[in-house]
Amino acid sequence: MRLTCPLCGDRDRREFYYYGSDDYLDRPGPEAPASAWDDYLHNRDNPAGITRDLWYHEQGCAQWLAVTRSTVTHEILRVELVAGLKGARE
Amino acid sequence: MPDLIAKPALDAAPVTRGGATLALLDSGPITSIALFPGGEKAASKGLKTIGLTFPGPGTWVAKDAARIVWTGREQAFLIGAPAPALDGAAVTDQSDGWAGFGLSGPGAEAVLARLVPLDLRAAAFPVGRAARAALNHMSLVLLRTGPEAFELYTFRSMARTAWHELVEAMEKLEARAAVKG
Numbered sequence: 001m002r003l004t005c006p007l008c009g010d011r012d013r014r015e016f017y018y019y020g021s022d023d024y025l026d027r028p029g030p031e032a033p034a035s036a037w038d039d040y041l042h043n044r045d046n047p048a049g050i051t052r053d054l055w056y057h058e059q060g061c062a063q064w065l066a067v068t069r070s071t072v073t074h075e076i077l078r079v080e081l082v083a084g085l086k087g088a089r090e
Numbered sequence: 091m092p093d094l095i096a097k098p099a100l101d102a103a104p105v106t107r108g109g110a111t112l113a114l115l116d117s118g119p120i121t122s123i124a125l126f127p128g129g130e131k132a133a134s135k136g137l138k139t140i141g142l143t144f145p146g147p148g149t150w151v152a153k154d155a156a157r158i159v160w161t162g163r164e165q166a167f168l169i170g171a172p173a174p175a176l177d178g179a180a181v182t183d184q185s186d187g188w189a190g191f192g193l194s195g196p197g198a199e200a201v202l203a204r205l206v207p208l209d210l211r212a213a214a215f216p217v218g219r220a221a222r223a224a225l226n227h228m229s230l231v232l233l234r235t236g237p238e239a240f241e242l243y244t245f246r247s248m249a250r251t252a253w254h255e256l257v258e259a260m261e262k263l264e265a266r267a268a269v270k271g
């Protein structure tokens with residue numbers, strides 16, 4: 001498996017650290033209800049199909065990446081810099 | 091303040107094995123230039139005073155002895171010259187944090203092929219390219235400086251290990267060439 005880092009190009013999967021679902025990008029506000037925190041911390045979809053998760057390019061540019069992939073075909077559909085996503089903090 | 095005596099990262103004479111020569115580099119100052127959000131224009135203005143521009147991802151540029159190397163998103167290392175006054179970026183001295191090695195000769199690509207998981211053939215990684223990658227398990231800044239020449243920078247704390255592993259790869263290539271006749 002290889003990921004195409006937007007900065008470094010095509011790289012081996014072992015250069016990356018897997019973190020988890022991109023749910024981690026939507027942290028609830030401090031006043032959010034307990035159910036929102038429950039969702040954020042514990043509840044994950046487990047789709048047979050398209051999913052998006054976070055990877056860290058540890059042995060490369062040290063950037064967080066949002067990787068869209070298919071759990072059925074193992075196809076990598078898109079790799080984006082988390083820093084470049086809409087709403088990412090400057 | 092006491093005078094500090096600059097010392098090389100390790101005491102090692104150049105080694106030539108397996109068609110490649112490995113030597114320690116005396117690179118001079120190394121300065122990290124980490125752009126603030128939207129700071130590229132201001133930083134480029136400062137770099138222009140020494141004839142350099144901020145490098146794009148995976149590249150390096152040089153002017154005389156000074157070169158600037160892409161090392162990450164909105165970050166570059168200025169090597170071989172003191173940093174000019176510039177705005178728009180965090181400028182920090184990294185000179186004593188990194189150890190530089192020069193690897194050259196017809197066997198240099200083959201040596202790196204054993205340690206760096208990148209396609210480093212000239213067609214894929216020509217002169218002027220740079221990469222953040224791994225030298226075995228170590229963090230690496232790699233530059234191609236000539237058709238048969240590379241520069242490698244690792245954390246200074248790992249200089250001895252990096253040297254050992256590079257020499258080992260060179261010895262194995264030499265041994266293999268001897269067996270082939």
